[in-house]
Amino acid sequence: MREIEFDVVVKAVRDMIMHCGTDLPQDTYDALEQAMEDEKSPVSKEVIRQLLENANIAKDEKRPLCQDTGLAVFFVNVGEEVRINGGLLRDAINQGTEQGYTDGFLRASTCEPFSRLNLKDTVGYNLPAIIHFDIVKGDKIDIEYAAKGGGSENVSRARVFPPAAGKDGIVNYVKEVISDAGGNPCPPITVGVGIGGTFEKAVISSKHALFRDLETTNPDPEMAELEERMLTEINNLGIGAMGMGGTKTALAVHIEANPCHIASLPVSVNVQCHSSRHTHITI
Amino acid sequence: MATYSLTTPLTSEDTKQLKAGDTVLLNGTIFTARDAAHSRLVALIEEGKELPFDLEGSVIYFVGPTPPKPGDPIGSAGPTTSYRMDSFSPTMLKNGSKGMIGKGGRSQEVKDACVAYDGIYFGATGGAGALLGKQIKSAEVIAYPELGPEAVRKITVEDFPVTVVNDTEGNDLYQMGREQYEVKN
Ligand code: SF4
Numbered sequence: 001m002r003e004i005e006f007d008v009v010v011k012a013v014r015d016m017i018m019h020c021g022t023d024l025p026q027d028t029y030d031a032l033e034q035a036m037e038d039e040k041s042p043v044s045k046e047v048i049r050q051l052l053e054n055a056n057i058a059k060d061e062k063r064p065l066c067q068d069t070g071l072a073v074f075f076v077n078v079g080e081e082v083r084i085n086g087g088l089l090r091d092a093i094n095q096g097t098e099q100g101y102t103d104g105f106l107r108a109s110t111c112e113p114f115s116r117l118n119l120k121d122t123v124g125y126n127l128p129a130i131i132h133f134d135i136v137k138g139d140k141i142d143i144e145y146a147a148k149g150g151g152s153e154n155v156s157r158a159r160v161f162p163p164a165a166g167k168d169g170i171v172n173y174v175k176e177v178i179s180d181a182g183g184n185p186c187p188p189i190t191v192g193v194g195i196g197g198t199f200e201k202a203v204i205s206s207k208h209a210l211f212r213d214l215e216t217t218n219p220d221p222e223m224a225e226l227e228e229r230m231l232t233e234i235n236n237l238g239i240g241a242m243g244m245g246g247t248k249t250a251l252a253v254h255i256e257a258n259p260c261h262i263a264s265l266p267v268s269v270n271v272q273c274h275s276s277r278h279t280h281i282t283i
Numbered sequence: 284m285a286t287y288s289l290t291t292p293l294t295s296e297d298t299k300q301l302k303a304g305d306t307v308l309l310n311g312t313i314f315t316a317r318d319a320a321h322s323r324l325v326a327l328i329e330e331g332k333e334l335p336f337d338l339e340g341s342v343i344y345f346v347g348p349t350p351p352k353p354g355d356p357i358g359s360a361g362p363t364t365s366y367r368m369d370s371f372s373p374t375m376l377k378n379g380s381k382g383m384i385g386k387g388g389r390s391q392e393v394k395d396a397c398v399a400y401d402g403i404y405f406g407a408t409g410g411a412g413a414l415l416g417k418q419i420k421s422a423e424v425i426a427y428p429e430l431g432p433e434a435v436r437k438i439t440v441e442d443f444p445v446t447v448v449n450d451t452e453g454n455d456l457y458q459m460g461r462e463q464y465e466v467k468n
Contacts, residue, residue, distance in 0.1 A: 042284075043284070043460065050414060051408065053411075054410070054414040058412075063359055063417075064358060064413065065413060066361055066412040066413075067347060067358065067432075105358055107347070107348075118431055120431075151409065182461075183388065184364050186410045236466035238460070238462070238463065238466065242386060242406060242409055244446065245463050246460065273409070
């Protein structure tokens with residue numbers, strides 16, 4: 001059994017949060033540069049230019065990329081042969097989150113659902129984090145993190161279709177969600193699509209799909225083709241950067257598919273804005 | 284598409300020359316307010332009470348900034364999604380406000396109010412919080428400090444870059460832009 005000190009996890013999480021708040025991941029930066037080149041609308045081109053300039057300023061001056069520094073979302077794979085010394089893993093991740101958001105001058109955005117009171121003084125600064133755990137082989141802890149802003153989360157949707165809806169039904173649904181969203185989720189966006197599983201499995205898969213590097217293609221050729229088709233259809237909508245009209249509404253579509261019940265075809269569409277702050281560490 | 288440099292407070296003369304798609308560099312004092320602050324401001328207007336700032340010619344920025352780093356007036360400060368202010372904005376425009384800065388589409392009521400009261404809805408680049416925050420030279424909370432990032436701030440901006448989305452003639456850049464680039468199959 002490998003032992004990892006509680007404080008080691010806290011520090012690692014704190015550091016990844018601070019880094020993510022100010023440094024746009026390279027895959028996203030590169031994709032935006034490519035989008036600026038490809039974009040046909042001069043207004044949208046200028047928006048993307050501002051986004052790249054914003055990323056440079058944020059990185060150089062260590063300023064948050066966006067004022068919505070998100071809720072902290074984690075996917076954590078815990079090796080069966082590892083234990084945390086000195087506390088619970090969940091607590092370590094929450095402590096690291098609080099420290100990262102505080103020390104990084106990031107905004108605390110968690111609130112109670114109805115009173116809308118910010119939870120920073122009661123539960124903790126931007127706590128609780130949203131954490132999805134899984135148990136895997138080995139003696140390591142693998143932590144994927146994303147700061148998820150409200151604008152793009154607000155336009156995300158899920159639905160369980162009858163199986164007969166098939167690929168066409170899903171493509172149309174994805175198009176409808178993105179079309180209705182317009183400029184609200186801060187395009188150019190990345191679209192995570194969870195297909196199959198149960199209702200909640202589809203939703204969680206659509207979130208996890210957003211963590212995949214933008215340069216990668218889906219290992220399943222059928223899904224890779226479906227991603228291409230969805231991307232083309234979304235870009236044909238003409239929404240453009242920040243909804244100003246243009247040819248680059250989405251940078252990528254990522255699908256995660258799962259086997260499902262013979263009676264159902266669940267689909268979830270989770271939208272990620274251009275400020276795609278995600279990173280990954282292994283301890 | 285023209286580029287203008289304007290200083291607040293704005294007059295009808297300022298706003299009526301602007302067309303959807305124009306770029307404007309804003310200078311001077313603007314006020315920040317999001318959902319919670321808007322609902323309080325509109326309640327004051329309806330009760331006939333005095334507002335924490337003069338609405339005449341004012342530009343309202345829909346933003347909830349990050350905390351400032353030591354020595355900075357404000358943190359990152361890009362726009363939030365505007366539709367959440369749709370039910371309040373017509374009242375603000377009717378009572379003298381001339382401009383709003385946010386991101387995303389507005390309701391028909393807001394567009395109509397822009398026409399009726401010479402108002403402009405400006406779009407700022409969402410997610411460009413670091414860049415936009417740098418154009419804010421001073422910031423002071425003038426009402427509702429208990430709302431934290433949602434408090435009303437009086438801020439001074441220099442060459443703050445915005446795009447005209449809804450103009451005083453009822454044009455909508457989001458609609459126009461999308462129609463132009465939509466590929467129908
Ligand atoms: S959608 Fe993303 S880029 Fe836009 S304001 Fe929210 S967090 Fe920032």
